[in-house]
Amino acid sequence: MIPRIKRAVNRYVIQKLPKPIGSRIFRLYHRIADRETRAIRERLKSLKLENYVTLTDNPQKNVLIITVDCLRYRNLSFTGYPRETSPFLDGIKAKYLGISTAPWTYPSVASILTGLYPHNHGAYTDRRIKDREDLRRFKAIKREVITLPELMSLIGYRTYFATPIGLAGFAFKKRTLVKFHHHREIAESVFREFLKWVKKDGGKFFAYLHLGDTHQPLEPPEEYRDYFGKVKKIPKIESWDYTKPEDWKKPGFEEFKENRMLLYDNTIRYVNDQIELLFEELERLNVLDDTLVVITADHGEEFWEHAEVEAKYFYDPRGVYGIDHGHNVFGELIEVPILFHGFSRLKRRDVISSVDILPTILQELGIEPNVRLDGYPLQNAPKKRWILTEAVDYGHEKKSLIVDGFKLLYSPGDNVKWLFLRKKDPLEQKPITQRDIVQVFEDKLKKILVKGTV
Helix, strand or coil: CHHHHHHHHHHHCHHHCCHHHHHHHHHHHHHHHHHHHHHHHHHHHHCCHHHCEEECCCCCCEEEEEEECCCCHHHCHHHCCCCCCCHHHHCCCEEEEEECCCCCHHHHHHHHCCCCCHHHHCCCECCCCEECCCHHHECCCCCCCCCHHHHHHHHCCEEEEEECCHHHHHCCCCCCCCEECCCCCCHHHHHHHHHHHHHHHCCCEEEEEEECCCCCCCCCCHHHHCCCCCCCCCCCCCCCCCCCHHHCCCCCHHHHHHHHHHHHHHHHHHHHHHHHHHHHHHHHCCCHHHEEEEEECCCCCEECCCHHHHHHHCCCCCCCCCEECCCCCCHHHHEEEEEEECCCCCCCCCCEEHHHHHHHHHHHHCEEECCCCCCCCCCCCCCCCCEEECCCCEECCCEEEEECCEEEEEEHHHCEEEEEECCCCCCCCCCECCHHHHHHHHHHHHHHHHHCCC
């Protein structure tokens, strides 16, 4: 595996540089790659399987997790969305409304692959006023926490982790080998490389594939760019514009917003179709029936739903409001799809958490965890539970706590303590601020954080 990666880097990157520079960079890269590989091997040797899990069976099923960056739950057609963005995903039987543990990639992916909330796995930014650009504030996953790729390696699975989004793999340095694609690599390329790996090596596998297509800049293949209608050629339409309160009254804002969402939906349809093609290829290879597949998102995306509210009540050091992700915990930012293929006996629940993915996989494989997890296996998950979101990456810390039909949005740094009725107010436009009512949920949140578990 390692020699092939080195050869590929040499062939496609280093050899394209002037020879003196390329030679020096290759020697440096060689040392870094060897050091990373040695660190991974040394950590795996230090881990004792029995400290983390008990095998009640000999797992044979492959495991594949596909995470689509910035994929909003409410923009998928099985939710009633007017555009047919996800016909293939619509056909997967086990579909859930999921709540991401964080509204941005770094802590969220760590939760997917540890079954723990950010305050328990440790991977988040550490400062009073959050600002993702300060890499010195990024905390690593706690050493005592085992990740799913590591666990599967210990059990005897070969593992594969690929992403064009750097933050998706950043937390897993010295834990598993991550294949970093170029940040504009499309789903077709990510899947093509994965399939080459599947066909070449053989044996049972665990794979984590993180797609960046629905993350800005939105650049679907030409045949999908205008899939649901012509996207106008507007400056910055692939990324963001009109990001500040003074911009929202300018001519062209509504046109930009409409076309930006159209381009986003067209890109979702491209991802849907590529996942369908991947399933077809896995079936052709006689692999699909022996593979547990989870399709999800790390977080959602905001398209100005709460722009004015955020500008009025919430501080952001960038002065940017209403767009992108990471800055708040409103529904459009944390509601994600979680779909399961190849699983049996999953119970229906109105809403689940991203931390439920790992324990559900373990249960299906006949693996019993010996460590405490924040998530529940959906084969026997409780009907009533508290679901937490935390660890924003801009501004004051914000947390969301969901139970039954209620949602607490808690940001004491912004002097915001709001309660929403999820069924009567699904778009979160009418916050309840009555102190005695909100206090009940605030007290529960504080107990959870003190205990460390929900």
